[in-house]
Amino acid sequence: MGKEPWNDFKSTKSEKYPDGYPPDTELEFSPWYYFFSEGCAWCKRTTPIVEELNDEGYDILILDLVEPENQKLQRELQEEYSNVCGSPWFINADTGNNFCGYRDKDTVKRWLQGEEIPELPVAKTDPPKPPTSASATDEEIEMWGEEMRQWQEENNHLTNLQPIDTMIQNVKHRRDQLKHPVATISPQDVERRLSSLEHKIDRLIAHLGVRT
Numbered sequence: 001m002g003k004e005p006w007n008d009f010k011s012t013k014s015e016k017y018p019d020g021y022p023p024d025t026e027l028e029f030s031p032w033y034y035f036f037s038e039g040c041a042w043c044k045r046t047t048p049i050v051e052e053l054n055d056e057g058y059d060i061l062i063l064d065l066v067e068p069e070n071q072k073l074q075r076e077l078q079e080e081y082s083n084v085c086g087s088p089w090f091i092n093a094d095t096g097n098n099f100c101g102y103r104d105k106d107t108v109k110r111w112l113q114g115e116e117i118p119e120l121p122v123a124k125t126d127p128p129k130p131p132t133s134a135s136a137t138d139e140e141i142e143m144w145g146e147e148m149r150q151w152q153e154e155n156n157h158l159t160n161l162q163p164i165d166t167m168i169q170n171v172k173h174r175r176d177q178l179k180h181p182v183a184t185i186s187p188q189d190v191e192r193r194l195s196s197l198e199h200k201i202d203r204l205i206a207h208l209g210v211r212t
Contacts (some may be wrong), residue, residue: 030059032112033096033164035074037065037087042102049105058091058112123155130171134178141171 034050036043063070065087078084081096090111099117101163111117128147131140145168152161166210 030061031092032058032060033063033073033077033089033091033093034060035070035087035089040087043088046102049108052105053108053112060112107163121157121159121209122156125151125154127151130167131175134175136171136175138172141168141175144168144171184188 026210034046036047047062050062054060054062065071065074074089076090077093077098081091081098083091083096083098083100085098085100088102089098089100090108092111095114097111097114097116099111099119101120103111103117107117128144128151130144145164148167149164150162152158155161168175
């Protein structure tokens with residue numbers, strides 16, 4: 001049986017059961033916990049998956065780490081199962097089966113069915129930083145691309161690595177955008193141009209003798 005999490009269940013009360021549930025009732029809480037944080041980009045992708053699975057009949061407790069009680073619960077579970085993770089974090093509180101980070105829906109479902117989910121591969125070193133200034137030359141970007149190519153070879157255990165040529169082209173494109181920023185048009189400019197265009201159309205209509 002899972003630990004008692006902080007959620008809205010205990011806040012449900014009635015005149016008959018002011019504590020939210022009948023006396024002498026043995027409560028069973030779901031052992032499946034999902035910890036998330038506001039502002040966590042991966043959590044924003046993960047939470048809809050959890051909600052979909054709950055809609056399908058699973059009972060994953062969604063625990064917001066902004067709540068002190070949920071922070072405490074997470075620390076207790078991490079100490080109990082010798083695990084360290086921020087968010088998103090999934091854990092079966094009864095067995096300790098857990099994984100850290102974003103996974104697709106099928107992977108989360110396999111975890112719910114008891115499968116142990118391997119950790120995501122981690123890079124051995126940080127990737128080289130690309131040139132980001134408008135003054136970056138093609139040669140500098142190409143040199144960065146070669147460093148990136150070596151880094152990818154050293155970290156070929158990672159998945160979804162972009163082709164180097166594509167990455168180089170993207171860096172050059174961003175460099176060119178910085179060199180030639182797109183001019184913005186204010187609403188006043190738009191109104192002035194429309195007024196000028198209407199005036200020219202009126203003159204053309206008058207010149208052609210068209211009656212409106």
